Amino acid sequence: MTDKVFGVEVQKEFDVLEKKWDERVFVKFYLAARTSGLLAQISDRDFKTLVVLATYMDKDGNCYPSQKEIAKALGCDMRTAGRRIRSLLKFWFKGEKIVNSVKIRNKNQQFKNTRYTILPVTNLQIFSKDGENNPSSEPEDTFASRQDLSNPSSEPEDTFASRQSCPTNKNQCFNKNQNNNKEVVFNLNNKTFSEKESEIMRTLTIEKVTDLKKQELKNIIKKYNNTVLNDSLKVTVKDLKAGKVKTDSIRYLSGVCKNMFAEYSKKQQQEIKGKEKRVENARLLKKSYENLELDDEKVQELLNRNFGKEIIKQI
Known part of the structure; x- marks a missing residue:
């Protein structure tokens, strides 16, 4: 048995009613990922990125997903996806x-897209039901194949009912269940939401979110103060009503918070610099008053008139 880590299996089935072939593609996960030492060495982040690329690869190990597609599959923005790809490379x-990775150019020598090649050391390869490598070899050591070894050579009963209830083999059944369970959805009345999370969801008229979006909302609240959050929420609601929001509202809110925070930080820095300049001017003016031999009471009165008590305290 070859020491495979992943397999991307392609299965075809003829739909008698629709009179057409249906093609199913799914990733198989082999125990060799653990026994080969790959899981011990690769980081969680790089491994997840590798899995995403594996779902796009052809029989030669090549794949051509755009950075936007990779970002969507990873559940992150395009900049983060770029960092993850660079880390994996x-x-x-x-x-x-x-x-x-190789940059592909078009006829005009302009960059068209990127070709990623998953190299043989990973033992990742494409499988086809009509012709797997070495079909006479031992059964593949997958999690799904271990679930029912009582009659490995038998074929599932080919009935209309069985086609509706489950795909044609154990691996597909296992994969289908995994896909159904990969996202957890939380309703607004779920008790795991904090008061601030519930407030934002109600304001944005969001009734339910996935676990990923729930975590994204939690990170927004943790990262920004109430002033930034509340002002950004007002902008997001206004833009929602105006039809300007083209992405989901939580992602949009995150972008508004980022811009608002940068704007407030810049304004704060300007205020600090302005204050420092006024303090320095107050010091110079005080020195000039003292050179005129004005009494202390008169100097204090003139300084208060021009700068205020807050600035005078710092000179």
Whole structure:
């Protein structure tokens, strides 16, 4: 048995009613990912990125997903996806890189897209039901294949009812259940929401969110103060009503908070610099008054008139 880590299996099935072939594609996960030492060496982040690329690859290990597609699959923005891809490209296993990337140019020598090649050291490959490599070899050691070994050579009963209830093999059944459970949805009345999370969801008229969006909302609240949050929320609501929001409202709120925070920080820095300048001017003026030999009471009166008590305290 070959030491595979992943397999991307392609299965075809003829739909008698629709009179057409249906194609199913899914990733198989092999125990060799653990026994080969790959899981021990690769980071969680790089491994997740590798899995995403594996779902796009062809029989030669090549894939051409855009950065936007990768970002969507990872559940992050495009800048973060770029960092994750660069991190994966730097990872070596058993003295070899596991992924290469090449910029593809069009006829005008302009960059068109990027080709990622998942190298043989990972043992990732495409499988086809009609012709797997070495079909006479031992059964594949997958989690799904271990669930029912009582009659490995038997074929599932080919009935209309069985097609509706489950795909045609154990691996597909397992994959279907995994896909159904990969996202958890939280309703607004869920008790795990904090008071601020519930307030924002009600304001944005959001009735339910996935676990990823719930975490994104939690991070927004943790990162920004109430002033930034409340002002950003007002802007987001206004833009929602005006039809300007093209993404989901939580992602949009995150962007508004980022811009608002940068604007407030810049304004704060300007105020600090302005204050420092006024303090310095007050010091110079005080010195000039003293050179005129004015009494202390008169100097204090003139300084208060021009700068105020807050500035005078700092000179």
